[in-house]
Amino acid sequence: NAGVTQTPKFRVLKTGQSMTLLCAQDMNHEYMYWYRQDPGMGLRLIHYSVGEGTTAKGEVPDGYNVSRLKKQNFLLGLESAAPSQTSVYFCASTGLYEQYFGPGTRLTVT
Amino acid sequence: DQQVKQNSPSLSVQEGRISILNCDYTNSMFDYFLWYKKYPAEGPTFLISISSIKDKNEDGRFTVFLNKSAKHLSLHIVPSQPGDSAVYFCAASIGSWGKLQFGAGTQVVVTP
Numbered sequence: 001n002a003g004v005t006q007t008p009k010f011r012v013l014k015t016g017q018s019m020t021l022l023c024a025q026d027m028n029h030e031y032m033y034w035y036r037q038d039p040g041m042g043l044r045l046i047h048y049s050v051g052e053g054t055t056a057k058g059e060v061p062d063g064y065n066v067s068r069l070k071k072q073n074f075l076l077g078l079e080s081a082a083p084s085q086t087s088v089y090f091c092a093s094t095g096l097y098e099q100y101f102g103p104g105t106r107l108t109v110t
Numbered sequence: 111d112q113q114v115k116q117n118s119p120s121l122s123v124q125e126g127r128i129s130i131l132n133c134d135y136t137n138s139m140f141d142y143f144l145w146y147k148k149y150p151a152e153g154p155t156f157l158i159s160i161s162s163i164k165d166k167n168e169d170g171r172f173t174v175f176l177n178k179s180a181k182h183l184s185l186h187i188v189p190s191q192p193g194d195s196a197v198y199f200c201a202a203s204i205g206s207w208g209k210l211q212f213g214a215g216t217q218v219v220v221t222p
């Protein structure tokens with residue numbers, strides 16, 4: 001039981017490049033989330049999904065897209081990366097009472 | 111518009127003493143509150159939660175207190191141990207399945 005895993009762990013992008021972050025969970029959870037963490041700002045919700053095939057916008061969705069084609073996977077895409085998207089990205093899925101988080105992806109956009 | 115606030119960015123406490131972390135919220139619709147602990151280079155891990163129907167919840171060395179009228183909650187860690195050194199996030203939601211709003215976090219350092 002791996003819980004929530006994220007790929008990759010680190011990535012450096014140039015402005016304008018694109019990439020996809022992958023989140024996988026093996027707990028059969030319906031709800032999944034993508035957050036970003038920036039210094040002094042806690043975690044902010046980017047997008048979330050309440051089940052396979054569904055997605056919804058969170059607090060800071062601009063510049064990101066998501067897809068949930070399979071229940072266990074939640075993908076976060078950056079179509080044209082900007083330096084403002086330099087951050088640590090966390091994926092989470094919801095159990096009965098709390099969210100379980102992945103280890104994070106540190107993304108730097110130069 | 112930050113609906114959950116942790117006004118102390120850092121806290122230093124001696125091993126064996128009590129750590130008290132504070133959190134304030136502005137949205138009166140929040141009815142479920144959680145504390146997460148985060149070590150460097152790891153994801154946050156769930157610590158303890160409380161529903162608005164309670165004013166206290168205990169789990170071992172960790173106790174969370176909720177004051178609904180003041181829109182304030184606190185986390186007490188007794189006794190503090192070196193392994194408690196981490197960043198602690200307060201979070202709130204509407205319903206236990208609702209979207210979480212996080213505070214900015216408090217860095218706790220437990221000194222020998």
